[in-house]
Amino acid sequence: MSQNAFITEETIEGADDGPLADATVAVKDNISTEGIRTTCGSAMLESYVPPYDATVVERLKDAGATIVGKANMDEFGMGGTTETSAYGAVKNPVDEGHVPGGSSGGSAAAVAAGDADLALGSDTGGSVRNPAAFCGVVGIKPTYGLVSRYGLVAYANSLEQIGPIGTSVEETAALLDVISGPDPKDSTTRFDLDEDGEDAAHPAADSNYAGAADGDVDGMTIGVITDLLEGADDRVVEVFEASLEDLRAQGAETVEVSLDSLEHAVQAYYVIAMSEASSNLARFDGVRYGQSGGYEGNWNDAFARAREEGFGEEVKRRILLGTYALSAGYHDKYYKKAQDARAWVKRDFDDALDQADVLATPTMPVLPPELGESLDDPLQLYLMDANTVPVNLANLPAISVPAGEADGLPVGLQLIGPKFGEESIVRAASAVED
Ligand code: GLN
Numbered sequence: 001m002s003q004n005a006f007i008t009e010e011t012i013e014g015a016d017d018g019p020l021a022d023a024t025v026a027v028k029d030n031i032s033t034e035g036i037r038t039t040c041g042s043a044m045l046e047s048y049v050p051p052y053d054a055t056v057v058e059r060l061k062d063a064g065a066t067i068v069g070k071a072n073m074d075e076f077g078m079g080g081t082t083e084t085s086a087y088g089a090v091k092n093p094v095d096e097g098h099v100p101g102g103s104s105g106g107s108a109a110a111v112a113a114g115d116a117d118l119a120l121g122s123d124t125g126g127s128v129r130n131p132a133a134f135c136g137v138v139g140i141k142p143t144y145g146l147v148s149r150y151g152l153v154a155y156a157n158s159l160e161q162i163g164p165i166g167t168s169v170e171e172t173a174a175l176l177d178v179i180s181g182p183d184p185k186d187s188t189t190r191f192d193l194d195e196d197g198e199d200a201a202h203p204a205a206d207s208n209y210a211g212a213a214d215g216d217v218d219g220m221t222i223g224v225i226t227d228l229l230e231g232a233d234d235r236v237v238e239v240f241e242a243s244l245e246d247l248r249a250q251g252a253e254t255v256e257v258s259l260d261s262l263e264h265a266v267q268a269y270y271v272i273a274m275s276e277a278s279s280n281l282a283r284f285d286g287v288r289y290g291q292s293g294g295y296e297g298n299w300n301d302a303f304a305r306a307r308e309e310g311f312g313e314e315v316k317r318r319i320l321l322g323t324y325a326l327s328a329g330y331h332d333k334y335y336k337k338a339q340d341a342r343a344w345v346k347r348d349f350d351d352a353l354d355q356a357d358v359l360a361t362p363t364m365p366v367l368p369p370e371l372g373e374s375l376d377d378p379l380q381l382y383l384m385d386a387n388t389v390p391v392n393l394a395n396l397p398a399i400s401v402p403a404g405e406a407d408g409l410p411v412g413l414q415l416i417g418p419k420f421g422e423e424s425i426v427r428a429a430s431a432v433e434d
Helices: 055-062 105-112 129-135 169-179 234-249 260-283 299-310 313-326 332-355 378-383 389-393 422-433
Strands: 006-008 024-028 066-071 118-123 138-141 161-166 221-225 253-257 358-362 398-406 409-416
Touching: 006 105, 024 055, 024 105, 055 066, 055 169, 066 105, 105 118, 105 129, 105 161, 118 138, 118 169, 129 138, 129 398, 129 409, 138 169, 138 422, 161 169, 169 398, 169 422, 221 234, 221 332, 234 253, 234 358, 234 398, 234 409, 234 422, 253 332, 260 313, 260 332, 260 378, 260 389, 313 332, 332 358, 332 389, 358 422, 398 422, 409 422
Parallel strands: 024 066, 024 118, 221 253, 221 358
Antiparallel strands: 006 066, 118 161, 138 161, 138 398, 358 409, 398 409
């Protein structure tokens, strides 16, 4: 376990039997585990021990899984390399001079190194797919509302979902089968009434994600998002094109699609994510949550000290920018515009998914950076998310599957499906890995 993939190594035994009875699972450290500290990669929560389990952790235990530890991550999920963790960077097991991606870098590295069979991450703007791509494993970002967020420490709650990571599409999908489903504790998972006011089942009720990994893409239409190829590294595009060729050889048809709104997706994502973060992280003041700033006669000073000491640089930057974007006089200029762009991205995806069953892009436009290479330039880091954040803005499902290597480093292919179309993306991805 030399990659620093875990913040806390501790075993939690699950039920004696169940679909995951033989599996070990790493759990990202922003997912609450009863009695085991949950730091979110932050010094602020260094000694925080949740009094309850996240719903996904309960489901892992019920399925018989053995949890082997809490995985390292970018602080509060803010980053794409796991270098903003207060517990040190994680090395990419494929090539230790490189980052594993992020923010769920510990989760993906643990699976890639064989320290866990499976892992859970969270994906606000790519944090499951990005490290899956960089570490050469599979990661799924479910449709918003498929998986309970109860017990996930919120970064940007309108964007994020907990998602599974594994070495094969089928195993990763099987973990999705275990964690998905309605949860009375998370109203965004409830589908009590359909449009006609009738009782409606949750989309996970009659689905079988693992069963969809049958590799049968004959007759499937795959839309290639041309806008996201333009800025990508040539070596990545080459591997991507070879994968598409392979899918065509298996009977899939590829068509080109273009989404004009994607030009604005990264800007819209960061305004929305930072705005939500500024609100969600207000609770870390040393009184309600977090290390105390020490009361010396003035509570504002005590809160300020707690936040000054407890948060890292990237988290502070985002709280400041998010607070600014939401402040009186600027709200319409930034936050409202970003919401308009979000609606546009959604419409564009709906149109594109009318022309194709699933959409394809490289998961990441670049190869995994070297450790330390990308930290000083936050803007560069934000641009790395160009292919993943549009999916979160549109609340759609997507999977990253290993497509090959360039210069000895893994390249991931991203497949995006319609709302609750997890079975389609699993099916297409299983053909890629064949
Ligand atoms: N890199 C993106 C960000 O920093 C995505 C992070 C995530 O999905 N948690 O916001």
